[in-house]
Amino acid sequence: MKAAIVGSTGYGGVELVRLLQNHPYLELGTLISSSQSGEPLSQAYPHLSHLPFSFDTLEIEHLCKNAEVIFFATPPGVSSKWVPQLLEQGKAVIDLSGDFRLNSPEVYEEWYQIPSAPAEWLNQAVYGLSEWFREEIQTAQLISNPGCYPTATLLALAPLLQAGIISASSIIIDAKSGVTGAGRSVKQSMLYSEVNENLRPYKVDGHQHIPEIERFASQLAQEKITVSFVPHLVPMNRGILVTIYAQVLNNYTSSDVQEVYRQAYQEAPFIRLKQNEWPQTKFVQGSNYCDIGFHVDERTGRLVVLSAIDNLMKGAAGQAVQNANIRMGWPEDTGLHYVPLYP
Numbered sequence: 001m002k003a004a005i006v007g008s009t010g011y012g013g014v015e016l017v018r019l020l021q022n023h024p025y026l027e028l029g030t031l032i033s034s035s036q037s038g039e040p041l042s043q044a045y046p047h048l049s050h051l052p053f054s055f056d057t058l059e060i061e062h063l064c065k066n067a068e069v070i071f072f073a074t075p076p077g078v079s080s081k082w083v084p085q086l087l088e089q090g091k092a093v094i095d096l097s098g099d100f101r102l103n104s105p106e107v108y109e110e111w112y113q114i115p116s117a118p119a120e121w122l123n124q125a126v127y128g129l130s131e132w133f134r135e136e137i138q139t140a141q142l143i144s145n146p147g148c149y150p151t152a153t154l155l156a157l158a159p160l161l162q163a164g165i166i167s168a169s170s171i172i173i174d175a176k177s178g179v180t181g182a183g184r185s186v187k188q189s190m191l192y193s194e195v196n197e198n199l200r201p202y203k204v205d206g207h208q209h210i211p212e213i214e215r216f217a218s219q220l221a222q223e224k225i226t227v228s229f230v231p232h233l234v235p236m237n238r239g240i241l242v243t244i245y246a247q248v249l250n251n252y253t254s255s256d257v258q259e260v261y262r263q264a265y266q267e268a269p270f271i272r273l274k275q276n277e278w279p280q281t282k283f284v285q286g287s288n289y290c291d292i293g294f295h296v297d298e299r300t301g302r303l304v305v306l307s308a309i310d311n312l313m314k315g316a317a318g319q320a321v322q323n324a325n326i327r328m329g330w331p332e333d334t335g336l337h338y339v340p341l342y343p
């Protein structure tokens with residue numbers, strides 16, 4: 001099956017190129033760039049000079065002719081303009097951007113500060129948090145891939161919220177990300193000299209992933225949830241670590257929490273429950289795993305949960321391929337087998 005990648009000059013896009021090279025059922029049909037069309041892939045990424053691809057222009061007819069599934073790895077506000085036309089042509093679309101993750105145009109415009117896709121299209125999107133929306137993904141025409149922070153956060157929180165183990169009003173999320181999370185476009189704040197030897201909190205007064213986390217946490221818990229969420233930029237390329245604090249209800253113990261996670265994820269090939277060491281970004285680098293560990297602090301009555309992912313893999317391209325696999329009825333881990341890197 002042929003795939004198109006729109007935004008293939010970016011970090012999410014090039015990670016999809018890496019993954020599709022080793023996918024037995026998906027092949028690269030066309031790589032789209034709005035700024036470098038006609039240029040060889042190797043010009044943007046010299047390490048890929050073995051692949052005989054040049055970038056193509058973004059046109060509906062070209063996409064439809066060269067792909068059955070289309071990945072958008074573009075900044076906010078791009079996919080919402082193109083996806084409705086592709087859906088009308090019967091194509092399957094997996095969108096890595098935030099354009100279809102919220103169900104209210106007003107909420108999207110408040111947090112993203114740009115025009116939203118129309119509500120009718122927002123309502124067609126299925127949220128691609130693979131482990132929790134598998135059934136819906138199987139028949140979706142438009143899969144809205146989750147944000148990187150919401151992926152790490154919701155995978156850690158969902159089992160606890162469903163089991164009613166934590167107080168829904170007590171959730172605090174302390175999140176850290178590597179710099180590839182900000183994309184490849186040039187920004188002064190992302191210069192080496194600005195980022196290196198620095199630990200930077202940002203968007204402390206409101207990050208666009210808050211409404212996404214709250215929407216799906218509330219849906220999974222079946223009650224309204226608000227969270228405190230503070231992201232930080234860490235001087236490393238890849239990786240997200242979130243540390244979540246919440247009040248434990250009814251004196252639930254460590255073994256209760258362990259059992260809740262075990263049951264939730266016993267058939268989830270990419271969730272690893274850590275018992276003998278804490279999750280770390282290095283242990284998931286380049287992989288589609290989400291490593292989860294926890295500690296029930298009996299002294300304070302609080303649960304601390306740690307969740308680590310690679311932002312470009314489980315947080316973006318890896319989960320997008322996992323969703324394509326689920327959608328097409330292939331084994332969920334097709335093309336995602338991982339040979340660990342260390343150091």
Ligand SMILES: NC(=O)C1=CN([C@@H]2O[C@H](COP(=O)(O)OP(=O)(O)OC[C@H]3O[C@@H](n4cnc5c(N)ncnc54)[C@H](OP(=O)(O)O)[C@@H]3O)[C@@H](O)[C@H]2O)C=CC1
Binds near residue numbers: 006032036096146181
């Ligand atoms: N980086 C990450 O860890 C994660 C990113 N995401 C989301 O995925 C999306 C892609 O992120 P990322 O790869 O990091 O971003 P990058 O900035 O690295 O890449 C985005 C690409 O989109 C293309 N693009 C820009 N403007 C347009 C336009 N108007 N029309 C068509 N294409 C355009 C650009 O390519 P060109 O100019 O060549 O067309 C660029 O290469 C974003 O929405 C991001 O928020 C989600 C989860 C994690």
Ligand SMILES: CC(=O)N[C@@H](CCC(=O)OP(=O)(O)O)C(=O)O
Binds near residue numbers: 096148177181208231
């Ligand atoms: C380190 C860093 O800057 N990360 C980005 C993640 C962006 C992202 O993935 O945004 P959407 O998924 O909502 O489009 C940020 O915090 O804005």
